[in-house]
Amino acid sequence: MAPEDGAVKFKNTAQGSGDGGGGNDLTKGLWTPKEDALLAKYVMENGERKWNDLSRKFGLMRCGNSCRLRWFNHLRSNLKKEDFTPEEENKILKLHAKYGNRWSRLARHLPGRTDNEIKNFWNTRLKRIVRAGLPIYPPEILSEIRHRHLNHQQVEQPQQNHIELSSSLSLSSPQNPEFSSFPFSSYIRRISEVDVLNDDLVYFPPTGPPQALNLRSDRASTIPAIISNDIMAATCSRRSTTGEIYVPNHPNIYTP
DNA sequence: AAATTTTGCAACCGCTCGTTC
DNA sequence: TGAACGAGCGGTTGCAAAATT
Numbered sequence: 424m425a426p427e428d429g430a431v432k433f434k435n436t437a438q439g440s441g442d443g444g445g446g447n448d449l450t451k452g453l454w455t456p457k458e459d460a461l462l463a464k465y466v467m468e469n470g471e472r473k474w475n476d477l478s479r480k481f482g483l484m485r486c487g488n489s490c491r492l493r494w495f496n497h498l499r500s501n502l503k504k505e506d507f508t509p510e511e512e513n514k515i516l517k518l519h520a521k522y523g524n525r526w527s528r529l530a531r532h533l534p535g536r537t538d539n540e541i542k543n544f545w546n547t548r549l550k551r552i553v554r555a556g557l558p559i560y561p562p563e564i565l566s567e568i569r570h571r572h573l574n575h576q577q578v579e580q581p582q583q584n585h586i587e588l589s590s591s592l593s594l595s596s597p598q599n600p601e602f603s604s605f606p607f608s609s610y611i612r613r614i615s616e617v618d619v620l621n622d623d624l625v626y627f628p629p630t631g632p633p634q635a636l637n638l639r640s641d642r643a644s645t646i647p648a649i650i651s652n653d654i655m656a657a658t659c660s661r662r663s664t665t666g667e668i669y670v671p672n673h674p675n676i677y678t679p
Numbered sequence: 680a681a682a683t684t685t686t687g688c689a690a691c692c693g694c695t696c697g698t699t700c
Numbered sequence: 701t702g703a704a705c706g707a708g709c710g711g712t713t714g715c716a717a718a719a720t721t
Binding site for chain 1: 705706707708709710711714715716
């Protein structure tokens with residue numbers, strides 16, 4: 424299909440602030456070369472800001488967020504267009520083991536790559552390896568993770584040794600029945616390790632709900648969790664600005 | 680060769696947070 | 701102080717291309 428044919432008009436009814444519009448006819452779908460040129464011209468003259476002005480003052484009938492994505496993911500200079508190199512792929516695996524699905528953070532470590540690109544790479548890869556019954560992370564990365572985990576426990580949190588890595592609960596195995604009901608597009612690990620691997624001070628006291636301390640200023644991220652040795656739920660925990668972790672009610676959540 | 684299914688990626692959606700007024 | 705706006709994020713969807721039947 425020619426790019427021009429991919430774009431469709433729609434009546435914008437979204438009230439989302441990021442989408443701008445306010446009832447204008449906005450275009451959706453694939454971008455045309457003409458639109459790209461308009462967008463590039465706008466950025467040259469105005470910088471990477473005020474994206475909603477593009478439709479309001481510049482005649483580009485796209486919502487502001489769509490313009491921003493198009494620019495950052497495709498048009499700006501210094502973007503790498505070729506496939507990921509083996510080195511980059513390896514780096515993504517390591518970073519994902521450390522940060523989880525924080526795509527923008529991963530992208531910061533890979534010059535010329537976008538969060539969207541990395542996310543697509545990961546999701547595609549994940550589908551493939553889950554189907555093949557392979558580990559999510561290769562053995563060398565797994566051992567690195569375990570090593571880091573053990574060091575952290577010995578040096579900083581010897582009192583938390585009651586939460587031990589279970590050799591029978593492989594961090595990497597989607598075939599493990601204990602993981603079977605969880606969505607593998609998500610980042611899955613035992614919650615007792617999330618605190619270590621993400622450098623987030625999330626801790627799980629012997630009694631009471633999970634606690635979070637000293638969180639970084641990054642945006643909320645999804646932390647599916649498997650809580651405690653009793654193998655509890657994977658669910659979403661939302662981080663708030665006040666540094667709390669919200670664990671939604673779930674029949675399988677372990678709350679001593 | 681045609682029909683169907685799968686794959687990969689671009690784009691959209693809904694949400695949150697920070698800033699401005 | 702709070703509403704409106706702008707920006708950014710992760711999850712999801714839509715669809716063209718490729719692969720398979």
